Amino acid sequence: MAMLPCTAAFLLLSFLQTVRIADSQSFIGINYGQVADNLPPPSATAKLLQSTSIQKVRIYGSDPAIIKALANTGIGIVIGTANGDIPGLASDPGFAKSWISTNVLPFYPASNIILVTVGNEVLTSSDQNLKNKLLPAMQNVQKALKDASLEGKIKVSTVHAMEVLGQSEPPSSGSFDPSYGDLMKGLLEFNSANGSPFAINPYPYFAYTSDTRPETLAFCLFQPNAGRMDGNTKINYMNMFDAQVDAVYSALNSMGFKNVEIVVAETGWPYKGDDNEVGASIENAKAYNGNLIAHLRSMVGTPLMPGKSVDTYLFALYDEDLKPGPGSERSFGLFKPDLTMVYDAGLSKSNQTQPPAAAPPAPAPPAATTTTSTTASTASSSKRWSVFWYVVWDFL
Numbered sequence: 001m002a003m004l005p006c007t008a009a010f011l012l013l014s015f016l017q018t019v020r021i022a023d024s025q026s027f028i029g030i031n032y033g034q035v036a037d038n039l040p041p042p043s044a045t046a047k048l049l050q051s052t053s054i055q056k057v058r059i060y061g062s063d064p065a066i067i068k069a070l071a072n073t074g075i076g077i078v079i080g081t082a083n084g085d086i087p088g089l090a091s092d093p094g095f096a097k098s099w100i101s102t103n104v105l106p107f108y109p110a111s112n113i114i115l116v117t118v119g120n121e122v123l124t125s126s127d128q129n130l131k132n133k134l135l136p137a138m139q140n141v142q143k144a145l146k147d148a149s150l151e152g153k154i155k156v157s158t159v160h161a162m163e164v165l166g167q168s169e170p171p172s173s174g175s176f177d178p179s180y181g182d183l184m185k186g187l188l189e190f191n192s193a194n195g196s197p198f199a200i201n202p203y204p205y206f207a208y209t210s211d212t213r214p215e216t217l218a219f220c221l222f223q224p225n226a227g228r229m230d231g232n233t234k235i236n237y238m239n240m241f242d243a244q245v246d247a248v249y250s251a252l253n254s255m256g257f258k259n260v261e262i263v264v265a266e267t268g269w270p271y272k273g274d275d276n277e278v279g280a281s282i283e284n285a286k287a288y289n290g291n292l293i294a295h296l297r298s299m300v301g302t303p304l305m306p307g308k309s310v311d312t313y314l315f316a317l318y319d320e321d322l323k324p325g326p327g328s329e330r331s332f333g334l335f336k337p338d339l340t341m342v343y344d345a346g347l348s349k350s351n352q353t354q355p356p357a358a359a360p361p362a363p364a365p366p367a368a369t370t371t372t373s374t375t376a377s378t379a380s381s382s383k384r385w386s387v388f389w390y391v392v393w394d395f396l
Helices: 003-025 042-050 064-069 083-091 093-103 128-147 178-194 204-208 214-220 240-254 282-298 379-392
Strands: 028-032 056-059 076-081 113-120 155-161 165-167 198-201 228-230 235-237 262-267 312-314
Touching: 028 282, 042 064, 056 064, 076 083, 083 093, 083 113, 083 128, 093 128, 113 128, 128 155, 128 178, 155 178, 155 262, 165 240, 198 240, 204 214, 204 240, 235 240, 240 262, 282 312
Parallel strands: 028 056, 028 312, 056 076, 076 113, 113 155, 155 198, 198 262, 262 312
Antiparallel strands: 228 235
């Protein structure tokens, strides 16, 4: 009988650990792009996802086959409107209602749609009319959800490139580019009023391509390094991801919206590239994604947001072999079309109970060498800002 209290305590601790592990997985999502001609059927992809610790999927449109395939899996689904749909959504509430009726109502709640993203990286595009129409489009989509009694169940937001930041050196001084002015303020007021996230696309990989020193690579890959000191807060940042996310947090705080949730809509590292693309390798991709996943699971958070892991959507589920641009653009996938892993980033369910490795691998040396509702994934679109950001924030 004396053993029973100890046994009960052990079982309770085991249960709490299991709950914590399961909870930590909810922060890990993945981007499911479709600019390819060799992808497996959505039904096979749904089974693949269920064999992993991935709990959320972002698609760049509203493909009904994918949404149906994910029904009754419990996986959270982010769907999106095309940038080209924004003018119509902004000017015609009826179009927004029709969009929700077509792309949400037939599937929800069996398919766990959690967020509708209106456009992708609109503010940093060159189309001023599109920028001006973005907020009205979001408002009409929000109203359509409310009319369908889905307000609060499905959120509405948009996805931003890191170029929306005008200052980020150091992270505590992060602020939005003043040229976005009232446009950004209106979007943040919308996020705050509706409890929707501020979605952003940080890519440490592109920062590394502008400064290929070994210490920079280690900083980007969550590997041992001297860190980068924020002179204002005296915080020594140990990885680029935390620094970029905290710069966004500071920008939100500077405008009075520190309570708006940050979601990382895209981040990743290519496992190969053209001969002149430094850093694109299996070793580096595995280190970045694997160490990022371990970092998220630790629930440590960032220095300015401790104890909370930011929802993060890895880029990407599969390679997209029809995407234009350099070779790296077609080499971000974590899984092959035959459903095997390109490399093991620790996403299988057998990995989720294992603690992170005590010491990350040494940095790899740089190499010398759909439908109208779909918005293409754009990993390279954040490149210019990421390069600028790292160059100006090069701490000694």
